[in-house]
Amino acid sequence: MPQTQEIIKSLEKIKSEYSAGADRAKSAAELADWKARYLGKKGELAAIMSSLGGLSVDDKKIAGRLANEIKTAVEEIYEKSIRSIHESEYIARLGAVSDLTLPSVGVPRGRTHPLSDTMEEISSIFVSLGFAVADGPEIEDDYHNFAALNFPDSHPAKEMQDTFYVSSEGAEKLLRTHTSPVQIRSMKGGTPPFKFIAPGRVYRHEAVDATHSYVFHQVEGFCVDKKTNLADLKTVLETFIEKFFGKKSSVRFRPSYFPFTEPSVEVDVECLVCSGAGCKACKNSGFIELLGAGMIHPNVLSNCGLDPNVWQGYAFGIGVERFAMQKYGVDDMRLFYKNEMRFLRQF
Ligand SMILES: [Zn+2]
Known part of the structure; x- marks a missing residue:
């Protein structure tokens, strides 16, 4: 019995002491020494465990449970402390080599494409003038792209050399050749008055040169009301x-x-370079051709279920590339599509 008491007393003593030792350890080596003192082969716990032989079964159980508790607790403290020691060591190492006042190496910053910027700017101006923004599909059908817009069946724009046709099951589809189909979709889906712009990408079967591309951008605008001219x-x-x-x-x-x-x-x-006096940019005419427009054809209004005797409207189509070229003095449209960083970084 006295032996049991002694063993339990020793275990209780270890229990009251071990955590303070871990707090004192300031390095991984010191912490390892601390752990070995209790759990090592020649440690205090091993010494006590080897002396349990003479105890009764019940006493062995009590002492064994206490010893296990200590073992688990020491291991847990060790894991937690070693992590925080490693963290402090890492921060100390960083502190030695980093100077937070040094300028950073800089992360390359992306930016929007000049055509996206131009389209965004055009849109926001029209929005400020009371136009809403409408959207439509880039893959269209003949009806929305041509027929409803009063293109006769024989119109040359419908020829294969001008339009990209997309083969699909069922109805023939095409890549829209202008943003005007959005007019039809918006008028058919709503009640007038209408005041919309439709910015977007359009496709034509064109040879690429300084002022043409097979894919380009338009902002279509239209207004339908009882009195507009x-x-x-x-x-x-x-x-x-x-x-x-x-x-x-x-x-x-x-x-x-x-x-x-x-x-x-x-x-x-009127030429923005010479204010109408005549220069190279306007080929001495004083004017620059910028866009097409007009009053919406009565047939188009009828096709959308509107009585042309009651409703009238105007429409215009802005070529985004052409406006961007004028604004930024770019003389070749192809530069916008080359993804040449030296060019794009100027915007
Ligand atoms: Zn000019």
């Missing part, structure tokens, strides 16, 4: 040009032809 269109476009180029510039309408507008006009803007 070419004068409204002119005011809207003049306001837009002034906001976009940051310079007042007069707008000139020239008669033109598009199947979906009547009358149709080409919109010229």
Whole structure:
């Protein structure tokens, strides 16, 4: 019995002491020494365990349980302490080599593409003029891309050399050749008055050169109301040009032809380089051709279920690339698509 008491006393003593020793250990080596003192082959716990032989079964159980408790606790403390020692050592090492006041090496920063910026800018100007933004699919059908927009079946734009046709099961599909199908979809799906822009990507089977590409961007705009006319269109476009180029510039309408507008006009803007005096940029004409527009053809309104005797509207189509080229003085459209970093970094 006295032997049992002694053993339990020793175990209780270890229990009261061990945690303080772990707190004092300041390095991994010191912590390992501390652990070995209790759990090592020649440690205190091993010594006590080897003396349990003479005890009764019940006493062995009591002492064994206490010894196990100590063993588990010491191991847990060791794991926790070694982690925090490693962390402190790591932070100390970092502190020795890092100077937080040094300028950083810098992470290369991405930016939006100039065409995306231009399209975004065009859109936000029209939104400020009360236009809502509409969207439509890039893969269209003949009806929305041509027929509903008053293209006769024999129109040359429908020829294979101008349009990319997409073979699919069932109806023939095509890559939209302009953003005007959004007009049809928006008018058919809503009730007038309408005031929308439709920014997006369009496709044409064109040879690529400095001013043409088989994929480019348009912002279509249209307004349908009971009373709206070419004068409204002119005011809207003049306001837009002034906001976009940051310079007042007069707008000139020239008669033109598009199947979906009547009358149709080409919109010229007084040359922003020479203010109309004549220069290389405007080929000495004083004006630059910038976009096409007109009053929405009565047939288009009828196709969308609107009575052309009640409703009228204007529409315009802005070529995003052309506007970006004018604004930034870029003379070759292909530069926008080359992903040449030296070019893109200028914007
Ligand atoms: Zn000029």
